[in-house]
Amino acid sequence: MSDVPQTIADASDRSNSLFDMAVRHRAILASVFLLMFPLIMPFKALAANILIYGLYALGFNLLFGFLGLLSFGHAALFGTGAYFCGIAIVHFGLPWYVAILIGTLGGAGMAAIIGVLAVRTRGIYFAMVTMALAQCVYYLFYQAEGWTGGENGLRGINVRVIDIFGLKFDFLDPLTRYYVIAAFVILALFVLSRILASPFGAVIEAVRENEARARASGYNVMLTRLLTFILSGAFCGLAGALAALHLSIVPIEMLHYETSGMVVMMALLGGMGTFFGPFVGAAVFMLLENLVSLWTVHWQLIVGAVFVACVLFFPAGIWGTILRRIHK
Amino acid sequence: MAGLSLDLIAVQLFAGLALGAIYVLFAIGLSLIFGMLTVVNFAHGAFFMVGAYVGLFVLMMGGNFWLALVVVPLVVGVIGLIVERFLVRPLYGRGIDYPLLLTFGLSYIMVELIRIAFGTTGYPFDTPELLQGAVDIGIGYFPLYRLFVLGAAAVVLLVLWLFLEKTSYGLIIRAGARDPQIVRVLGVDVSRVWLVVFGVGTGIAGLAGVLAAPLQGVIPEMGSTILAEAFVVTVVGGMGSIGGAVIAGLLVGVVVSMTSLFAPEMAKVSIFALMAIVLLVRPQGFFGRAGLMS
Amino acid sequence: MNSQSDADNGVILRTHDVSKTFGKFRALKNISASFPRGAITSIIGPNGAGKSTYFNLLSGAFPPSSGRVEFEGRDVTNVPQHKFAHMGVAKSFQITNVFPLLSTRENVRVALQALVSCYDIWRPRAKLPGLAEKADALLMQVGIWHCRDRVAKTLAHGEQRALEIGMALASDPRLLLLDEPTAGMSPEETRVMMDLIVKLARERTVILVEHKMKLVMGISDRVLVLHHGELLVDGTPSEVRQDQQVKRVYLGQREH
Numbered sequence: 001m002s003d004v005p006q007t008i009a010d011a012s013d014r015s016n017s018l019f020d021m022a023v024r025h026r027a028i029l030a031s032v033f034l035l036m037f038p039l040i041m042p043f044k045a046l047a048a049n050i051l052i053y054g055l056y057a058l059g060f061n062l063l064f065g066f067l068g069l070l071s072f073g074h075a076a077l078f079g080t081g082a083y084f085c086g087i088a089i090v091h092f093g094l095p096w097y098v099a100i101l102i103g104t105l106g107g108a109g110m111a112a113i114i115g116v117l118a119v120r121t122r123g124i125y126f127a128m129v130t131m132a133l134a135q136c137v138y139y140l141f142y143q144a145e146g147w148t149g150g151e152n153g154l155r156g157i158n159v160r161v162i163d164i165f166g167l168k169f170d171f172l173d174p175l176t177r178y179y180v181i182a183a184f185v186i187l188a189l190f191v192l193s194r195i196l197a198s199p200f201g202a203v204i205e206a207v208r209e210n211e212a213r214a215r216a217s218g219y220n221v222m223l224t225r226l227l228t229f230i231l232s233g234a235f236c237g238l239a240g241a242l243a244a245l246h247l248s249i250v251p252i253e254m255l256h257y258e259t260s261g262m263v264v265m266m267a268l269l270g271g272m273g274t275f276f277g278p279f280v281g282a283a284v285f286m287l288l289e290n291l292v293s294l295w296t297v298h299w300q301l302i303v304g305a306v307f308v309a310c311v312l313f314f315p316a317g318i319w320g321t322i323l324r325r326i327h328k
Numbered sequence: 329m330a331g332l333s334l335d336l337i338a339v340q341l342f343a344g345l346a347l348g349a350i351y352v353l354f355a356i357g358l359s360l361i362f363g364m365l366t367v368v369n370f371a372h373g374a375f376f377m378v379g380a381y382v383g384l385f386v387l388m389m390g391g392n393f394w395l396a397l398v399v400v401p402l403v404v405g406v407i408g409l410i411v412e413r414f415l416v417r418p419l420y421g422r423g424i425d426y427p428l429l430l431t432f433g434l435s436y437i438m439v440e441l442i443r444i445a446f447g448t449t450g451y452p453f454d455t456p457e458l459l460q461g462a463v464d465i466g467i468g469y470f471p472l473y474r475l476f477v478l479g480a481a482a483v484v485l486l487v488l489w490l491f492l493e494k495t496s497y498g499l500i501i502r503a504g505a506r507d508p509q510i511v512r513v514l515g516v517d518v519s520r521v522w523l524v525v526f527g528v529g530t531g532i533a534g535l536a537g538v539l540a541a542p543l544q545g546v547i548p549e550m551g552s553t554i555l556a557e558a559f560v561v562t563v564v565g566g567m568g569s570i571g572g573a574v575i576a577g578l579l580v581g582v583v584v585s586m587t588s589l590f591a592p593e594m595a596k597v598s599i600f601a602l603m604a605i606v607l608l609v610r611p612q613g614f615f616g617r618a619g620l621m622s
Numbered sequence: 623m624n625s626q627s628d629a630d631n632g633v634i635l636r637t638h639d640v641s642k643t644f645g646k647f648r649a650l651k652n653i654s655a656s657f658p659r660g661a662i663t664s665i666i667g668p669n670g671a672g673k674s675t676y677f678n679l680l681s682g683a684f685p686p687s688s689g690r691v692e693f694e695g696r697d698v699t700n701v702p703q704h705k706f707a708h709m710g711v712a713k714s715f716q717i718t719n720v721f722p723l724l725s726t727r728e729n730v731r732v733a734l735q736a737l738v739s740c741y742d743i744w745r746p747r748a749k750l751p752g753l754a755e756k757a758d759a760l761l762m763q764v765g766i767w768h769c770r771d772r773v774a775k776t777l778a779h780g781e782q783r784a785l786e787i788g789m790a791l792a793s794d795p796r797l798l799l800l801d802e803p804t805a806g807m808s809p810e811e812t813r814v815m816m817d818l819i820v821k822l823a824r825e826r827t828v829i830l831v832e833h834k835m836k837l838v839m840g841i842s843d844r845v846l847v848l849h850h851g852e853l854l855v856d857g858t859p860s861e862v863r864q865d866q867q868v869k870r871v872y873l874g875q876r877e878h
Contacts, residue, residue: 070425072370072432117604120611124368124424125567128559129607135556136600143593199739199747206732209721216681216715218707218736218793227741257552261432268429298444304436311430312418 019326026275027193031186034279035179044174045246046290048181050283052243055185057266057278058192059107059235064264065273066196067228068208072127073134074263076114077233079141079255081107081240086154086250087147096159100184100241107237108230110137115229119222131260138255153251157244171245181242188235193275195231204228265307271320280319338467340589341582346474348581349481350543353536354554355561355573356488357529363568364504364525367416367427372533372558373551374435379404379534380541380550381442384451393456396538397480404534405527412526417519435551442548450547477539484532485574491528492570501525560603566613576614634659634797634827635680640689642675649675651851652689657844662819662828664838667848668871674716674801676848677831681713681799682706693797707736712795714786716802716831722775726766726785729774730757733792756792764788764818780811787818798822800830804837816841839863 022029034051041047060074084106088099114137118129141148148154162169162180169176195201206214207224215221244250253259262285270281288306292299314321354376361369369375382403383396391399411434419426455473462469492498500521503510512518537550544550561580565572580599588595606613635657642650650672657663667673679686682703691699693711706712721729734753761767764784769777774785783803790798803819804812819828820841832838838845839859847855847862849871855862862868 070428117607120607121563124362124366124428125563127368127425127428129563129603132556132559132563132600132603135553136597139596139600143596194746195743197746197748198743199735199745199750200741200743202728202732202735202747203740205724206721209723210719212715213719213721213789214732215703216707216713216719217733217789218704219740220702220704224740231743257556261436264429264432298440300436301440301444304433304440307433308415308430308437311426311433312415315422315426 027189030189030276030279033276034182034186034189037182038175038178043290044178046286048174048178048246050279050286051178051181051185052239052246053263053266053286054279054282055188055242056236056239057263057270057282058188059232059239060263061267061270061272061274061278062192062195062204062235063228063232064267065271065277066201066208067204067225069225069229070127070264071118071130071229071232072257072260072264073114073118073130073132073137074232074236075255075257075259076130076134076137077107077111077236078240078243078259078263079250080110080137081237082244082250082254083141083148083154083240084237085241086157086244089159089244090154090156091147096162096245100238100245103241103244104234104238107240108234110237111230111233112226115226115233119225119229131257134255134260135257138252138257141255142252148250148252151252153249153253154244155249157248157250159245159248177246181246184238184242188238192235196275200224200227265303267317268315269307269310269317271317271323274317274319274323277317277319281317284318335468337586337589339470340585342465342467342470343474344582344585345578346477346581347543347585348578349478350536350540350554351558351561351580352574352577353481353484353532353539355558355565355577356485356570357532357536358558358562359565359568359570359573360501360532361526361529362562363570364501365416365420365427365522366424367431367526369526369529370428370432370555371411371435371438372431372530373553373555374438375404375408375530375533375551376537376540376554377546377548377551378407378438378442379537380453380546381446381537382534383538383541384446384453384546387454393459397535400538401531401535404537405531408530409523409527411530412523416526417522439548439551446548448548450545450550452545453541455542473542477543480539484535488528488532488570497521497524557599560599562613563603564606564613566615569613569615572613572615632659633657634694635829636692637676637679637686638690638692640676640679640686640691642672642679642684643687649851650679650686653848653853654689655846655853655856657827657829659827661843662823662830662841663844663846664842665829665831665846665848666833666835666838667854669833670850671848672851673831673833673848675851677713677716677799677801680829681711681801707793707795710793710796711799712790712793712797713799714783714790714801714803716805718779718782718786720774720777720782720785720789722773724774725770726772726774726777727754727757727761727770729785730760730788730792733789734760737793760788760791761785763791765814780807780814783807783811783815784818787822791822795826797827797829800828802831802833804832804834812837 038044038047056078060071063069063071081103085099085103088094088102089096114130114133117133118126121129142150159171162171169180171177171180203219203224206219207221211221240254266281266285267278269284270279271277285303288303289299292302310317316324354372358369358372361367379400382400386396386399415430415434416427419430459473459476462471463475492502500516504518504521557580561573561576564580565576583598583602584595587598633656637653637655639652639654640650641648641652653676665673665676678684679691682698682701685700690697693709721732724732731753734756735750738750758767758770761770764787766781766784769781774782777785804815807815816837819830822828830838842859845857845859845862846853847868854871855865855868
């Protein structure tokens with residue numbers, strides 16, 4: 001599906017043009033941008049939200065953009081990350097950093113469970129099966145009221161102070177909060193860029209490009225899909241955990257179908273299979289949501305229309321289209 | 329457990345079949361569209377929901393339920409025709425994911441338009457007077473309306489079967505589902521057939537929506553719930569197989585209904601467990617061809 | 623039977639009584655054959671003879687409905703496809719099958735990597751030792767080194783087929799399976815490909831499926847003729863040429 005963006009990434013051989021250099025150091029450039037971002041963004045809480053959903057879209061994009069599997073059930077991974085992180089704090093009184101780790105592992109674990117069933121299918125079935133299983137996860141968390149708060153969501157995730165090696169940061173201050181979250185997102189960006197440049201990254205590309213050939217070359221396609229799904233789940237779980245800390249509550253809507261659909265929209269708006277596209281998509285989506293809802297409650301109408309227009313006319317997404325222009 | 333007489337189980341089984349009938353109607357359109365166009369219509373739930381609201385509108389305008397049964401599939405089917413012609417058609421040949429993404433975005437728009445027109449809260453939907461009450465079906469009293477739903481589904485299936493088996497259009501559709509290339513070689517205008525199939529499929533979804541309305545009321549979000557459940561039906565039955573959709577639809581209805589009798593807290597989750605088992609044992613579904621899946 | 627000694631009696635691949643049915647259609651009927659090591663064996667037959675089905679059984683694309691496939695004395699009937707490359711069996715597809723958006727060199731490099739590293743998500747793949755050099759060597763061997771930096775889908779048809787063979791060679795296979803390697807090629811491209819196959823066969827066993835009988839008669843050590851899913855003849859090219867049955871079903875077909 002992703003036509004041009006990937007070949008751009010591959011062209012980073014030994015050419016010395018500015019563009020290729022930017023591609024090679026994309027994780028650093030992206031990090032610098034994220035550090036500067038709150039300076040141009042008037043609403044710090046929204047900036048943090050864009051970070052979190054950008055990370056969520058980044059995890060989704062690893063599966064959709066790079067491997068070519070369209071999941072409509074990523075809310076289950078995002079939501080599990082959030083709930084596990086929240087439960088670790090609320091029910092077990094664990095410190096915030098342990099909670100984040102548990103959330104990340106929770107996302108990966110849920111991805112492993114859903115993945116084992118879903119990777120047995122492909123293409124269109126994959127979208128349907130992931131959506132159905134995510135719906136199942138939604139009901140399970142909904143009914144485990146004792147742990148999750150059910151319909152009311154999980155409340156009381158109060159982290160006021162973040163202390164790192166004796167240094168104390170006020171987590172209630174929006175800017176500090178943004179940078180704490182940004183630190184994790186930047187870490188994730190570096191991990192992702194390593195994965196994409198690793199031997200396994202080549203396998204992901206190979207499977208997307210030509211499954212039968214990858215199999216004949218000696219790659220286990222099913223296992224590759226499953227592992228990528230789990231990695232994707234870890235990123236989304238981390239995003240969920242950060243969301244739980246940021247919101248200090250986990251609403252049940254985080255597991256809802258619309259949260260799965262939202263990330264599909266973000267990834268496509270930004271540009272699937274591009275490194276930074278998910279953040280662009282998340283930013284556009286959230287800005288649209290915030291700006292349009294100042295004017296009408298029916299912001300989903302506008303978002304839906306923009307998305308449909310994107311599918312019809314700009315399938316490479318905003319960032320993907322920009323990259324294409326620069327590359328030509 | 330003492331209260332669970334055999335009669336109760338039988339009645340519950342019957343209720344499950346009635347619920348399954350809704351699934352069948354919904355999933356048949358989905359399967360028909362997929363089998364012919366290889367498009368997974370993610371807006372199918374939205375068409376279902378619009379069907380219920382169009383029915384509501386007919387009642388609001390002073391019409392009755394029977395009029396709604398005629399008007400709804402026509403109106404929703406025409407919307408389907410427009411969608412296929414102007415939105416889905418430009419995407420053929422651009423990869424299997426694009427029509428899926430488009431219909432997904434479309435469902436957002438449809439849901440929001442309904443919210444604008446009818447508000448975000450739901451409405452009750454009265455059971456038509458003629459179909460209120462219960463009848464004795466030998467094993468116990470059974471709500472008349474549910475019986476009617478079963479009958480209506482059977483009629484739709486019969487009409488659809490006649491259409492597919494006895495008309496020249498149906499012949500083309502059946503051939504096309506097997507091999508679109510052949511139809512093209514025969515010089516048939518395939519895009520016209522696709523248009524009709526999309527219209528028929530969405531029209532049936534609309535009809536399912538208005539039939540379901542008295543059972544569950546109408547709210548803008550009613551489509552996404554049944555969409556997930558219909559995917560279960562499709563995976564269990566095998567995509568593109570109409571026979572599979574019928575049997576799996578009824579089965580899923582019965583499973584929901586039986587678990588809500590024996591283990592109500594598992595009712596929502598049970599069908600997904602059913603899907604998981606099918607995926608593990610027979611990934612292509614009951615009637616699916618193995619090739620489609622891998 | 624004598625499968626124990628296959629490893630040293632000169633048989634590399636063997637099928638015992640394999641059949642394949644698709645629904646009600648019996649594509650292959652009880653074929654038993656053995657393939658000598660170090661030889662070029664061609665599988666020929668008219669359209670619909672079951673050649674491709676047989677090829678897919680040999681290469682592990684799908685298992686037979688009944689019967690057994692043995693490679694070097696080992697039962698590989700239900701071994702999944704991706705393990706074949708690791709056992710020393712490689713194949714090329716009937717329809718050109720490369721990684722279209724990757725560069726020519728990256729195509730081969732990925733194929734080479736399969737034997738070195740599949741699931742390492744951390745070390746940079748550029749640092750895997752020797753892969754780039756090996757990739758270049760393979761590209762030279764199949765004669766498309768000059769295309770190394772081009773995106774694979776922009777290569778000419780013949781070049782893509784050569785690339786595919788280069789990728790198949792990446793695992794340094796003892797057995798190379800080729801499904802209609804000259805399909806869709808110009809006469810010139812076909813000649814180059816046939817020369818390449820003969821060259822490759824000096825160091826390994828080659829089994830190839832071919833529709834055009836004439837092409838393979840000159841280079842094959844053995845020829846199997848399939849017809850209607852059955853093994854009609856199994857012999858040397860001259861035996862096959864003499865065979866009355868073959869003349870009837872195969873050659874005769876062209877005359878009338």
